[in-house]
Amino acid sequence: MMLEKGLEEKTFYLNLGPQHPSTHGVLRIVLEMDGEFIVTADPVIGYGHRAHEKMAELRTYQQYLPNMGRVDYLHALAYNQCYCMAVEKLAGIVVPERAEFIRVITSELNRISSHLLWFGAYLLDLGAFTPFLYCFDDREQILDLLDRLTGSRLTYCFYRFGGVPVDLDDDFIAGCRAFIQRLRSRWDDYDNLVTKNVIFIHRTRDVGILPPDLALRYGVTGPTLRGSGIPYDIRKSEPFSVYPLFDFEIPTGERGDVMDRYLVRLREMEQSLRIIEQALDKLPAGPIMAEKVPKRLKPPEGEVYIAVETARGEFGIYLVSKGDVKPYRVKLRVPCFSNLSVLPELIKDTMVADAVAILGSIDLVIPEIDR
Amino acid sequence: MPAQTVIEKLTPLVGPEKAALVDYAATGCHVRVEAQPEQMPAVAAAMLAQKFFLESLTALDLLESFEVVYHFASYDELCRTVVHVPLPVGTEVPTLSTIYPGADWFEREVFEMFGIIFSGHPNLKNLILPDDADFHPLLKDFVASS
Secondary structure (H helix, E strand, O other), X not given: OHHHHOOOXXXXXXXXXXXXXXXXXXOEEEEEEEOOEEEEXXXXXXXXXXXXXHHHHHOOOOOOHHHHHHOOHHHHHHHHHHHHHHHHHHHOOOOOHHHHHHHHHHHHHHHHHHHHHHHHHHHHHOOOOHHHHHHHHHHHHHHHHHXXXXXXXXXXXXXXXXXXXXXXXXXXXXXXXXXXXXXXXXXXXXXXXXXXXXXXXXXXXXXXXXXXXHHHHHOOOOXXXXXXXXXXXXXXXXXXXXXXXXXXXXXXXXXXXXXXXXHHHHHHHHHHHHHHHHHHHHOOOOOOEOOOOOOOOOOOOEEEEEEEEEOOEEEEEEEEEOOOOXXXXXXXXXXXXXXXXXXXXXXXXXXXXXXXXXXXXXXXOHHHHHO | XXXXXXXXXXXXXXXXXXXXXXXXXXXXXXEEEEOXXXXXXXXXXXXXXXXXEEEEEEEEEOOOEEEEEEEEEEOOOOOOEEEEEEEEOOOOEEOOOOOOOOHHHHHHHHHHHHOOOEEOOOOOOOOOOOOOOOOOOOOOOOOOOO
């Protein structure tokens, strides 16, 4: 495919991936190089395509639930939540408040674990090994907590139509509170180790600037967008679940460079801690499942679009029902699809080392793009 | 109210009563628009002028015909606008990639999954499927092997 355009005499092609450590998955980027500088970049995706949208049309609503943990395996609970919300809206199921609280607590824990993994993996990309060991230690605490509750450490399939199947117990709540204290005590370490590190600053400041109008034309969302100063977060812009009950901020950047995107994610983790803390304090008593959710779910004819904020941006489900036991069409609008499509603009005229820094700063999960 | 503004801007482009308020609580959208394929570039340009981004672009196989479905949303105000474009089999719809470069990939995905041609697209080839795949998996008559 690369030869179609014809090689110019002074440029050559370089394959970044599909088996490159910095692509974090099977992503290939065809780079046209002029010496050390990138002239054009052409991402090649689809190596991990599993036809999730086709599978939706062949399965019942319940049977499709486990797929949601496998689209974006790092923030699986947000995908669980979005799909459940879409089906609940179509079928008119009302979720009890305690279940909504449990969803928010677990989803925010999952968001932190996703950001921590990004933090460690991204610094590995830049050549710093030590931070990885610190943040994986912290992330492990979340995985243990969620493992206790959901039975899995990744690819969660925890929410059900109408609520959640397992209630929080005292040990989970105590573990959660201990984790909040622990992670808060770590922020200074992270800042001293990474944020104030002069090598890190030189690698990230004023690199890969994403102007807001470019973001708008590509439909960029999530921390990648908020680094450019636009406070668009579905949890605030289009409040869902019980998020309006909590007091939290949307961190944004000023310059839209790699450093700003890094800072946004770091600050977001503290905001997630605040949400979890408030949710634990306000946790209401009551049922965790709606009554009388039919085993054989047949939502009436109609269509719905539901969006949630995942760790990487806006995930939306466009669900069309024709009154059957299977969905007629499920479109998964995934954040990284749009966020990656802007990459060629960002890495044009940069050097390969910067391209790796910019690529990592978008926080891509490739199976989510391929679906 | 942003939804009213969207309707006012789009009505001259798509005709009277084609753009209307819908129940947000039931559908997740504020405005529903029905447009003809040739009206789409003007609709998209009007949405971009109001600072909307292209949230999603997909298609439905309705057996006798297709429907291309566009979702627009705004960073500033909550107003999701869905545009339905009925498309008889064998007809084309103009590309939006010159207005929204983000539409480039969405349209390539709809092209490979449904076989819908986006006229004027600069690079209309498979995106997710292999380059030599000549089938369209999201058509209702495509049978997935078990």
